[in-house]
Amino acid sequence: MGNMPAYYRKAEDLKHRSSFEAYQVAYSVVSLTAKEGNRYAMMTLDWIREKKAFLIDMDGVIYHGKFLLPGVPEFISWLREEGKLYRFVTNNSYFTAEELSERLCAMGIDERPKHFYTSAMAAASFCSHQADDPTAWVIGANGLYSALEAAGVRITDENPEFVIVGESEKEYTWQAIEKAVNLVVNGARLIGTNADLAGPGSYGLVPATGAMIAPIEKAAGRKAYFVGKPNPLMLRRVMDSLGVHASESVMVGDSMGTDILGALETGMATVLVLSGMTSKHDLHKYAFRPDVVLQGVGSIPPVTED
Template sequence: MAQSNTAAEASPDESAKPAALRKPIESWLTDMDGVLVHEGTVIPGAGEFIGKLRESGKPFLVLTNNSIYTPRDLHARLKGMGLDVPEECIWTSALATAKFLAGQRPGGTAYVIGEAGLTTALHQIGYVLTDSNPDYVVLGETRTYSFEALTKAIRLINAGARFICTNPDETGPSTEGVLPATGSVAALITKATGVEPYFVGKPNPLMMREALNTLNAHSESTAMIGDRMDTDIKSGMEAGLKTFLVLSGLTSQSEVERFPYRPSRVVKSVAELVDEI
């Protein structure tokens, strides 16, 4: 398939739509890693982009499949890098998972493998964390997956606990290279139990719809920015959003053509989107 010669070229669906029928973007969703920051460094233009969003008064959320940190933790980490994102403008897969469980089984119980971002979110919805006959086994991100904890999860699922995962990412970035992430560990548990988990985070459009509800925004006037076709762009597209793929993260221009779906636009970085706000 021939590649586009222009990174910012619109997809056929978007370009075919008359300008008068395209609703202006009134709210924004953006991924974090690969869009705003990369390996502990702010991506050029990200500070200006967030600053313009805050000045405009348009509602926005920074979305991340990372469930390790609370929004307060992420706010502090981003600020330490020089990027000031308000705590209330950060939406994690841990928060999305907690909101999902609160709607499914209010006041339930869960055995959790994860960090403070996940356990805090579950405590905030009134869940009791226990390894005694829990309603759910909830698997999130952690840098210290233990054989003992995984064995406990497998036995609880075999005993009837429902299996939930914060996100399906198979690997995560680090300064030393890739790390096994939630999706890889979930595959191990599934192999041992025969039970497939329900993944709440991207590319499940549920995370997008919950973010839209949080902003009181409409899909037709909301945009999603991401650096991954298989999570950010797919979930944004399936939720009916305008999608922007940035080339500052994991996806190259040539890789875009390998997917059966396309973003609304491909840009080099968020620096090219400042004037869109």
């Protein structure tokens, strides 16, 4: 399938479902002829539906801010009815899995904390595998502290093995930056929960971990190691917890540079949804392509004809 020439087009009429599911898929991978393209798009989507495990990004895929995106309840219901394994995989290290569970519950989606995996949890897992008695000094929020504590990482400012930086509102101060720089210069390993430069906030974009850790990198003369997407390590940890291989799994996300790239380098199938940060006009900026491009996750369940 990967060798088939492809481009992306918008369905001309979403109101008609007579040509099978071509109109349900608002944006699909198609070949250079419409007839072959429709067939290829449906073959690809059927292939995606057969996957055993679904790894799903959250912001821009499941919700925007406090609002659930169209088609999400139907998608979640389909996952459950089909007995799919699934996890919500987010680069956000600010919230705990319990808080994310409560957030979705407030939107009408009842999900247990075990269905969430954050970049904070990925950082905690990384540190616990890198040292027998891991210690860390942290700039971050409750989500990061909770994940580190659960993984047995001891928080200290006395010769820590790691300096870990995640999203934070209160702890990110000039004094914290200065302390982090000196700890790293003296031998601590610099870890970032993700390399994202910005993320969605209440009034637009807000700086994310990649931007917050940059002054520490520059001043200390050290490069941070980022554990969040697109690092394949994070996605492999999730697949390991589900007991599946990459060939059985698919990543559903809205970011080419994190979700799709990370899944591609892990060997997973990929679905890009255009309900978030990426538009079809952005695709030419990348040398790689997802397996299928959809308007949103509501296009993944098959259409039920009345």
